[in-house]
Amino acid sequence: MEEGRELGVSGEATQTFSSSHIKGSAEPVEHLSTWSQFRDLRYIGGGGFGAVYRAWDTQLHREVALKLLTPRGNAEEDQAAALQEARMMARVRHPNIVPVYGVAVADSRVGFWSELIEGPSLATVVETSGPMDPRAAAFIVAELCKAVTAVHAAGILHRDIKAENVLREPGGRVLLTDFGLSRDPGLRLFGGTVAYMAPELRSGQHASASSDIYALGVLLSFLVSGQLPPPPLSEVRPALPKPFVDIVTRATSPQPEARFTTAEGMLVALEAYLGSRSAPASSRRRRRERAVAAAFLLLAAGAWFLTTRHAPTAGASHGAYSLYQQAHALLGRLDKPGNITAAAGLFTQAIAADPKFALAHAELADTLWEQFRQTHDPALKGRATAEAEQALTLDRELPQAFLVEGRIHEGTGQRDLAMADFRRALDLDARSGDVYRELGEMYDVVGRDAEADSAFQKAIDLDPYNWRNYNARAVWLLDKGRVDEAAAGFESELKLTPDNTWGLNNLARARMRQHRAEDARRLLERSIVAAPVDPSSRTTLGVLLMQLGELDAAAAQFSITTKLDPENYVSWSNLAAATEFGSGGLENARPAYRKAIQLAEPLHRENPSDAYLAAVLGGFHAAVGDRQEALTLLRQAPAMAPQNADVLEAAGEGFEILGMREKAIPLIMEAVSRGYPAELVKQNPDLGKLIRDPRFQWPGTRVNKP
Numbered sequence: 001m002e003e004g005r006e007l008g009v010s011g012e013a014t015q016t017f018s019s020s021h022i023k024g025s026a027e028p029v030e031h032l033s034t035w036s037q038f039r040d041l042r043y044i045g046g047g048g049f050g051a052v053y054r055a056w057d058t059q060l061h062r063e064v065a066l067k068l069l070t071p072r073g074n075a076e077e078d079q080a081a082a083l084q085e086a087r088m089m090a091r092v093r094h095p096n097i098v099p100v101y102g103v104a105v106a107d108s109r110v111g112f113w114s115e116l117i118e119g120p121s122l123a124t125v126v127e128t129s130g131p132m133d134p135r136a137a138a139f140i141v142a143e144l145c146k147a148v149t150a151v152h153a154a155g156i157l158h159r160d161i162k163a164e165n166v167l168r169e170p171g172g173r174v175l176l177t178d179f180g181l182s183r184d185p186g187l188r189l190f191g192g193t194v195a196y197m198a199p200e201l202r203s204g205q206h207a208s209a210s211s212d213i214y215a216l217g218v219l220l221s222f223l224v225s226g227q228l229p230p231p232p233l234s235e236v237r238p239a240l241p242k243p244f245v246d247i248v249t250r251a252t253s254p255q256p257e258a259r260f261t262t263a264e265g266m267l268v269a270l271e272a273y274l275g276s277r278s279a280p281a282s283s284r285r286r287r288r289e290r291a292v293a294a295a296f297l298l299l300a301a302g303a304w305f306l307t308t309r310h311a312p313t314a315g316a317s318h319g320a321y322s323l324y325q326q327a328h329a330l331l332g333r334l335d336k337p338g339n340i341t342a343a344a345g346l347f348t349q350a351i352a353a354d355p356k357f358a359l360a361h362a363e364l365a366d367t368l369w370e371q372f373r374q375t376h377d378p379a380l381k382g383r384a385t386a387e388a389e390q391a392l393t394l395d396r397e398l399p400q401a402f403l404v405e406g407r408i409h410e411g412t413g414q415r416d417l418a419m420a421d422f423r424r425a426l427d428l429d430a431r432s433g434d435v436y437r438e439l440g441e442m443y444d445v446v447g448r449d450a451e452a453d454s455a456f457q458k459a460i461d462l463d464p465y466n467w468r469n470y471n472a473r474a475v476w477l478l479d480k481g482r483v484d485e486a487a488a489g490f491e492s493e494l495k496l497t498p499d500n501t502w503g504l505n506n507l508a509r510a511r512m513r514q515h516r517a518e519d520a521r522r523l524l525e526r527s528i529v530a531a532p533v534d535p536s537s538r539t540t541l542g543v544l545l546m547q548l549g550e551l552d553a554a555a556a557q558f559s560i561t562t563k564l565d566p567e568n569y570v571s572w573s574n575l576a577a578a579t580e581f582g583s584g585g586l587e588n589a590r591p592a593y594r595k596a597i598q599l600a601e602p603l604h605r606e607n608p609s610d611a612y613l614a615a616v617l618g619g620f621h622a623a624v625g626d627r628q629e630a631l632t633l634l635r636q637a638p639a640m641a642p643q644n645a646d647v648l649e650a651a652g653e654g655f656e657i658l659g660m661r662e663k664a665i666p667l668i669m670e671a672v673s674r675g676y677p678a679e680l681v682k683q684n685p686d687l688g689k690l691i692r693d694p695r696f697q698w699p700g701t702r703v704n705k706p
Contacts, residue, residue, distance in 0.1 A: 036106035096147035123163035137223035145267035161215035217251025320354035358394035399428035413609035433463035447643030551582030569599035611641035615650035673699035
C-alpha cells in the first residue's frame with residue numbers, strides 16, 4: 001500500500017458510478033488487487049453491469065473509483081459499451097455530476113475510472129436518518145434538476161435517476177452518478193429501476209427527457225416519505241405543504257405531456273417553493289430569495305437540516321452563491337492545510353458581492369474563529385465577533401449564526417451565553433449534529449460526562465457521515481481512558497475520509513495507548529507524508545519518541561514544529577521538555593519554556609476561566625523558577641475544574657516541579673481516579689520520584705503500584 005493512505009471503506013459509505021447498485025450485494029468472485037495501472041483495489045459495490053472499486057492510480061498518484069464491467073464474452077462489445085458510458089459522462093461538465101477521468105481495456109476486462117466521491121447515497125441517508133424535511137428534499141432535487149438540465153442540453157438522457165445514484169459528500173454537495181444506462185435519445189434500450197420508471201417505459205416506449213423528469217419526481221417523493229413506489233403523499237405525510245405536493249404530482253403524472261416540459265421548468269417550480277415563505281414584492285425579489293434559499297443546500301456537514309428561515313438578501317447573485325459554495329466545500333475538509341485560509345478569502349468575496357448574505361457572514365465568522373484558535377491573532381477574534389453579529393443583525397432566525405456565536409462565547413469563557421446560543425440554535429434546528437457536537441465539548445469542560453457522551457452520540461446519530469462527529473467523540477473517549485472505543489471511532493472517521501490527517505494522528509495516539517508503538521509510528525509517518533507542513537503529526541511523533549526514550553530524536557521533531565507553528569505555545573513547551581530530559585538539560589530548555597510562557601500568557605488573560613491553560617502555564621513558570629507566578633496559577637486551576645482529570649494532573653505536575661509533593665500527590669491520585677491514564681503518569685519524567693513515594697497509592701484495583 002502506498003504511504004499516506006488509509007483504505008477499506010465498506011458498504012455504501014463511499015461509492016461512485018455503481019451501475020444498478022444493490023445495497024448489500026455480495027463481493028465479486030475474484031478478489032482483485034490490481035488492474036492495469038491501478039493498485040490496492042478495495043470493493044465498494046456493484047450489480048449486474050460490473051463491480052466498483054476504490055483504487056490507487058499509480059500514474060497520477062491519486063485515489064479513484066474504478067468500475068470494471070462484467071465480462072460478457074465479447075471484448076470488443078464490452079469496450080464499445082464502456083466507451084459509450086464514459087463518453088456519455090465525459091460530455092457533461094457540471095459541479096453536480098461525477099467527472100470521468102479515463103477508460104481502458106486490460107486483462108480481458110473493460111474499465112473506466114472517475115473521481116472518488118466520499119459520501120453516502122441518498123438511499124443510505126434516508127435509511128439512516130429517516131425521511132427528510134420537504135425543504136431539504138427540495139434543495140437536493142433542485143440541484144439535481146440543474147445537473148439533469150446540463151445532461152439534456154448535451155443531447156443525452158440519464159435513464160436511471162434514483163436515490164442510489166445520487167451521492168452526498170461530507171461537505172453537503174450532491175452528485176449525480178451512474179450513467180451506465182445512458183444512451184443518445186432515440187436508441188431504444190429497456191433498463192433502469194422499475195420503481196422510478198415512467199409508465200410509458202414499462203409499456204415499451206422510448207425513453208425521453210420526460211421520463212427522466214418522472215424519475216426526479218419519484219426521488220422527491222422518496223426523500224420525504226422513505227417509500228417506493230411513490231405513495232400518495234397526502235396519506236404518508238398529510239402535513240406537507242401543498243406547493244411541494246403539487247410539484248411531486250406534476251412530475252410523476254402518468255401522462256408525459258402533463259409533466260414539466262423540461263428539468264429547468266421543474267427547477268423553477270422548486271425554487272419558487274423554496275422562496276415562498278412570504279409573498280415577494282417583485283420578480284426581482286423572488287430571484288433574490290431563491291438564490292439565498294439555494295445557498296442552504298451546502299451547509300456544514302452535520303447541519304444538513306438547518307432551517308431556511310432568514311431574510312432575503314439585497315443581492316444574492318449567482319456569483320455570490322458560487323463563491324459561497326466553493327468556500328463551503330473547502331470547510332468540509334478542515335484537516336487539509338490551507339483550506340481555512342482559502343475559505344475565508346472566498347467567503348469575503350461572496351460578502352463583497354452580496355453584503356446582506358447572512359449565511360456567508362455566519363460562515364466567515366466561523367472560519368475566522370477557527371483561524372484565531374490556530375494562530376491566536378487577536379485581530380481575527382475581533383473580525384469573527386463582528387461577522388457573527390452582522391449575521392444576526394441580518395437574520396435573527398439563522399441557526400448557523402447562533403452556532404458560531406456560541407463557539408465564540410465558549411472560547412472566551414462565557415459559558416452561560418454559549419449555552420443559551422446553542423439552545424437557540426437547537427430551537428431553530430433540532431437536527432443539527434454540529435450543535436450537539438459543540439454541546440458535547442461544553443459538557444466535557446465542566447465534567448458532565450454522561451451528558452457529554454450523549455451529546456456526542458446524538459451528533460453521530462443525526463449525521464453519521466460527518467467525520468468531525470466521530471473525531472470529536474473519539475477524542476473525548478481517549479481522554480476518558482476508553483481507548484479501544486476511541487480507536488474504533490477514529491477508524492470510523494478514516495473510513496469516511498481515508499486521507500484525513502486528524503484521523504491518522506488521533507488513531508496513532510490511540511495506538512500509543514494500546515502499546516502498539518510501531519503501528520502508531522507508521523500512521524504518523526503516513527500523515528506527515530500526506531501533509532508535511534501540518535505540525536500536529538510531528539508533535540504526536542515527538543511524544544511517541546519521548547515515550548520510547550528517544551529524547552533527542554523527539555527534540556528534533558519538536559524543533560521542526562516550532563518552525564512550522566512558531567506562535568503555538570504547545571510546540572515550544574514540548575521542545576522544552578524534550579530538551580530538559582534529553583542531552584540538553586534544564587539550562588538549555590529554559591529559553592523554550594520562556595517562549596511558551598510568552599505565547600500562553602496572552603491567551604490566559606483573554607480567557608482566565610480556562611483551567612487547563614492555567615495549570616500548564618503554572619507548570620512552565622515552575623520549570624523556570626518563577627515560583628510566585630506558578631503558585632498563583634497552580635492553586636487556581638484545580639479550584640476552577642475540580643473534576644477535570646487533565647487539569648488535576650497538570651497542576652499536580654507543577655507542584656511536584658516546585659518541590660511541593662504534599663500538594664502534588666493528592667492531585668495526581670485524583671487525576672488517575674478520574675480517568676487520567678496511569679501509563680502516562682509512569683512515563684512522565686517529572687513524576688518518576690513522586691510515584692515511588694510511599695504516600696502515593698494508585699487509585700482503584702485495576703492499576704497496581706509498580
